[in-house]
Amino acid sequence: MTTDPPVTLPAALAGAVALGPDRDALVTADARITWAGLDAASRAAASALAARGVGRRTRVGLLAGNGIDWAVCAFAVLRLGAVLVPLSTLLRAPELEQQLRVAAVERLVLVGSFRGRSYPDEFAELLPKGGRAPRLPALRSAWLLDEVLADAARFPLADALEARVRPADDLAILFTSGSRGTPKGVIHTHGNAFRAVAASLPVRRIGRDDRLYIPMPFFWTGGFAGGLLTALAAGATLLTEATPAPEDTLALLARERATLFRGWPDQAARLAAHPATAQADLSSLRPASLPALLPPGLRAAPGARANLFGMTETFGPYCGDPLDTDMPSASWGSCGTPFPGVEVSIADPSTGRPVPQGEHGEIRVRGPHLMRGICGRSREDVFTPDAWYRTGDLGHLDRSGRLWNHGRLDDMLKINGATVYPSEVESALTSLPGVHAAHVTSLDGPDRPVLAAAIIPAHHAPLTEPALRDAARAILSPFKIPRILRILAPGSDIPRTPTGKPDLPALRTLLTP
Missing domain, CATH: 3.30.300.30 (ANL, C-terminal domain)
Known part of the structure; x- marks a missing residue:
């Protein structure tokens, strides 16, 4: 008998605590927190946010680098039934203004400085003064992250709000853009997000004993879904850094006995080429890691393992085969098999009609793992009448049902x-x-x-x-x-x-x- 995975943040966090309260949840170069610790800290932060007026459906922007404080604040927002809007630390003032407006962010939590930038000074013209932000009518408050986390006063309403969180409630608005397009705010619910993550775990070979290193920022889908919520759903340990540097990354991987290194292949290749890698003990890494950091005997032949394929709209990968297993040779170079719960079809871009097997066309997806919608766009504008999402990606399905990616339609x-x-x-x-x-x-x-x-x-x-x-x-x-x-x-x-x-x-x- 199988148990359905938790499909809300509060339920998933309770499950991780029950599995191992004293197990590491998140580890950085100089700090760590257990699942019980993350539960307690995010509960206190949720009370602090509720006392400041954050409630159900409040859209809360978070601008900070990877770390324990980011996770604590994000989980606090989500425990209240509020909507998290992760914001890139790379944004400049015009880009930040655009995203705050598109997502109708009402409260903003930000760090005082990061990588030599003073955000309160740099974004002063955008932040509310006297309860008003003239250029951003929805934005009512902006708070420093360390001040929010220092305010641990109990606020009974916080527990009541957490008890009301449902799978259909909005979880987050994640910004994405094509290589040519302007950023768009993709809306995910608790239910679709956690179902998408759970469907990817068997293929990504992530379990509760894993110590997963992800260099991607939490404000991107790869770091948030592929890192933080993946570790939560699996009850695993996440290793992360706010500002990765080769020597520091290698020290973290070796000290914490990382079992999986995932992320962009380019990052792994650059790290593998660093002179210090030859002396680093990376023997704990398993074959489901990116191959550049594995010893030659554990590396698969090029193309033998699936190229996980997904997008922000599907909350990460929706297609792949087990990352520690070679595919049949006829499928080498493919993206693998669509996950359970995801339907994939190939359609003629001009007519929308399905094309014969093996023929190239636009990849379309549908199912309960998909986003709820896109900020500022109607459902009819986003989905076809029969609920397909037009991805804009080119591909084909082979005889085995595996998906091949041929780039973007507009490319x-x-x-x-x-x-x-x-x-x-x-x-x-x-x-x-x-x-x-x-x-x-x-x-x-x-x-x-x-x-x-x-x-x-x-x-x-x-x-x-x-x-x-x-x-x-x-x-x-x-x-x-x-x-x-x-x-x-x-x-x-x-x-x-x-x-x-x-x-x-x-x-x-x-x-x-």
Whole structure:
């Protein structure tokens, strides 16, 4: 007999405490807290917030770096039935103003400073004065995080509010953007969020004995859903840092005997290339970790393991196969199998009609793991009449039911009249010796668009443009070989948006001769 997973934050937290109150919940370089400790601290913070007027459905913005205080405040907000709006520490004043307005944030909790920035000073024109924020009519209060956490006075209403939290209540508004689009506020409920996380645990191989390291910020879906709420749902331990640095990260992984390193492959590769990694004891890492940090004997062949695939709208991955198991060879390079509770279809982008198996089209998803909606948009504008969400991603389903990703619909390129998928070219270039990463786009040529690529070499790899072109000719059709190649410095990265996605306009500027 199986037990349904908890589908509210209060229920999930109570479950984690019952499983192991004295087990580590969250560990940083210089602090740790148990599940019982996180329960007590977030209960006190919830009372402090309730006494300040935060109640059910209040939208509360949180602007802080990863750490125990972030988790305590976030859990406090969610215990009250309020709605958490994680805000990026990278935002500048115009970006913050836009997100606060889109999400109609009513209360803002922020740290005094982070990475040399004084947020109260930098955002002074946006913050309420005398109970009013002229540029943000919904925003009524702004408080420093340490002041909220220091106010531990009991407020009986807090317990009553927690008892009323239901799966259908809004949990969070997460901001995302495409590589070209403006940020959008994605609304998730307690129920859809925890069901999505629970469905991913078997594939991601995360259980209560795991010590999971996630470098992603909590204000992104990868850190919030893939890190903090994943650890909560599994009763596992989360290892995190506010400002990762190679030596500090390696010390944390070794000291805490990390069992799983997840995140972006680029991060793992850069860490693996660091000289200090050779002396670090990472023997506790299991095969479901990113392969760059595993010993050669535990690494799978390229493409053998599923590329977990998801998005903010699905609260993280919705497709994948077990990360410690090779897929059948015919499916190497795919994203794996849709999770239970998620339906996936491939449709003609222009008609919306399903396409035959194996044919490329727009990926559409539906099911109880999906977001409730998007701020400022009607349900009819977000979903089709039969409840499909048009992801804007290109892909196909193979005979085994596994999903293949071919990039974004708006990234599909026409080069000399032929269709080119940037993801296909990127995969081919990345497979070449000495290439760590490739990022492909198009540039306006004298008479037609041309293909261009930024190449990041593996550490100390002696790449040259002629050699790279020669190697590419053996695996790519002539029209798929980028006319413009720019080899960047090892360990560098391309420009990215505040949500961590490739910034295509800036990439094009970088590649323009």
